Amino acid sequence: MCGRFASTTPTDALASYFGAEAPGTDDGALDEPDFNVAPTRDVPVVRVRDERRRLDGLRWGLVPRWAKDLRIGSKMINARAETVATKNSFRSAFARRRCIVTADGFYEWQRHEDGSKQPMYIHRGDEDPLAFAGLWERWTDAEAHREFQTFTIITTSANSTMEPIHDRMPVLLAPQNWDQWLDPANHDTEDLQRLLVPAPDGLLVTRPVSDRVNNVRNNDATLLDPVSA
Numbered sequence: 001m002c003g004r005f006a007s008t009t010p011t012d013a014l015a016s017y018f019g020a021e022a023p024g025t026d027d028g029a030l031d032e033p034d035f036n037v038a039p040t041r042d043v044p045v046v047r048v049r050d051e052r053r054r055l056d057g058l059r060w061g062l063v064p065r066w067a068k069d070l071r072i073g074s075k076m077i078n079a080r081a082e083t084v085a086t087k088n089s090f091r092s093a094f095a096r097r098r099c100i101v102t103a104d105g106f107y108e109w110q111r112h113e114d115g116s117k118q119p120m121y122i123h124r125g126d127e128d129p130l131a132f133a134g135l136w137e138r139w140t141d142a143e144a145h146r147e148f149q150t151f152t153i154i155t156t157s158a159n160s161t162m163e164p165i166h167d168r169m170p171v172l173l174a175p176q177n178w179d180q181w182l183d184p185a186n187h188d189t190e191d192l193q194r195l196l197v198p199a200p201d202g203l204l205v206t207r208p209v210s211d212r213v214n215n216v217r218n219n220d221a222t223l224l225d226p227v228s229a
Helices: 011-018 025-031 070-075 091-096 175-182 189-193
Strands: 005-007 034-037 042-049 052-060 078-080 098-103 105-111 117-124 130-141 146-157 168-170 204-208
Touching: 005 098, 011 042, 011 052, 011 098, 025 042, 042 130, 042 175, 091 098, 091 130, 091 189, 098 146, 098 175, 130 168, 130 175, 175 189
Parallel strands: 052 146, 078 146
Antiparallel strands: 005 034, 005 105, 042 052, 042 098, 098 130, 105 117, 117 204, 130 146, 146 168
C-alpha cells in the first residue's frame, strides 16, 4: 500500500516537468512543502480538463459519488491494480477520471523479526518527481452545499527493490504513457490495465529514516535524512 509520502517540489516546477498548467493563485497553499503527506491532505495532481493538462489540488482519499459521508475516503486512499477495473468504488473513475498524483518519494515500513518496524523512504535515484497512477472523483456534501474533489493511488505488486520492504508499491507511470493514462476519452480499460505494473528494477532507491515520520504532526525536511537502520 501507500499510506504516506512527500510532496516538496514547487508547483511551478511540477507544472513544467509534467507539461501542465500551473495552479491559479487560489491554490498557493500547494506550494508549501509537505514532508509527511497523510490522507485527507490536498496534493498537486495532474489531469486533463477542457483538453488541457492541468495541475490541481485534490484531497487524498477517494469518495465515490454514491457515498453518504466524506469519511469513507480514509478507507480508499489506495486502489489495487488487480481489481480497479471491476470494484464498484473505482471502476467508473478508472474508465473516465484518471490522474497522475505527484510525489517526491514515499514511505513504507519494513518489519523486522522482532516485530519492530523501520520507516524507509523510497524515491527515484535521479531525484525526479514520481508519477503515481491515480483516480479522481467529485463528491458533493448536500448539507453543506460543498463539492470535494478527491483521489486515490493505484498500487501493484512490489518490484525487486521493494520486495524486502513490502509486498505492494504505487504504480509509477513512465512519461511515454502519460498521454494515454490522462486522456479522458480513452475508455479502453483492458489496454490501460497493462500500464499497472511494478516499476522497473533499479529506478528507485531506498534509505532508512527516523521514526518521527510515524507521527503526522512531524513535518519537516529532517524526516528525509538517513539514519542507521
